[in-house]
Amino acid sequence: MAKKVKTGAGRPGLNTVKEGEAVYNLMDHGISLAYWLGLSAVHAKKIVSDFDILKLGAGGLTKNAINNLASFIGISRKHIAENIFDISVKTLERKDNKARLDKKTSSHAVEIARVLQHTYDVFRDEEKVKRWLNRENRALNTAKPVELFDTLSGLNMVNDILGRIEEGVYS
Numbered sequence: 521m522a523k524k525v526k527t528g529a530g531r532p533g534l535n536t537v538k539e540g541e542a543v544y545n546l547m548d549h550g551i552s553l554a555y556w557l558g559l560s561a562v563h564a565k566k567i568v569s570d571f572d573i574l575k576l577g578a579g580g581l582t583k584n585a586i587n588n589l590a591s592f593i594g595i596s597r598k599h600i601a602e603n604i605f606d607i608s609v610k611t612l613e614r615k616d617n618k619a620r621l622d623k624k625t626s627s628h629a630v631e632i633a634r635v636l637q638h639t640y641d642v643f644r645d646e647e648k649v650k651r652w653l654n655r656e657n658r659a660l661n662t663a664k665p666v667e668l669f670d671t672l673s674g675l676n677m678v679n680d681i682l683g684r685i686e687e688g689v690y691s
Contacts, residue, residue: 552640556633557581558588573634577627580620583612585629592636593666594650604632604670628672635675638682639665657681 554564567573590600598609605625639649653666659681668674
């Protein structure tokens with residue numbers, strides 16, 4: 521049985537879960553992903569491992585998760601639907617707010633949320649995250665990081681650049 525242990529890290533309400541000798545930092549998993557996807561704290565607390573993240577994507581996210589991502593990234597719903605998820609904005613708009621999206625789109629959204637969390641971990645400010653994602657980057661061949669969010673390879677490239685920034689390598 522998991523025991524909650526409060527920490528003083530980051531945004532209010534974040535904590536870790538301790539199971540036996542293992543301590544899971546929810547900032548690395550559930551709470552952070554839930555924040556970017558607009559999920560409730562109840563759902564966030566259920567995400568304590570990478571397998572829970574897989575289940576989250578496979579179970580399908582709602583349209584609101586896509587809207588939250590667009591807002592945090594600083595792009596329109598039309599742009600995120602058509603240029604990143606390759607679905608018509610009209611198709612997305614016709615969906616009920618609580619209707620589940622397909623597995624592919626949901627998993628892609630979860631990966632974008634993971635990149636958003638990594639970006640936040642590097643810059644520690646939501647406005648800086650938004651600016652960095654929407655600014656041309658020489659390390660990405662003058663592409664804006666958000667322009668690479670349409671493929672998993674692009675998301676990996678953005679994550680690699682963030683890792684380089686964390687390590688102090690010129691990027």
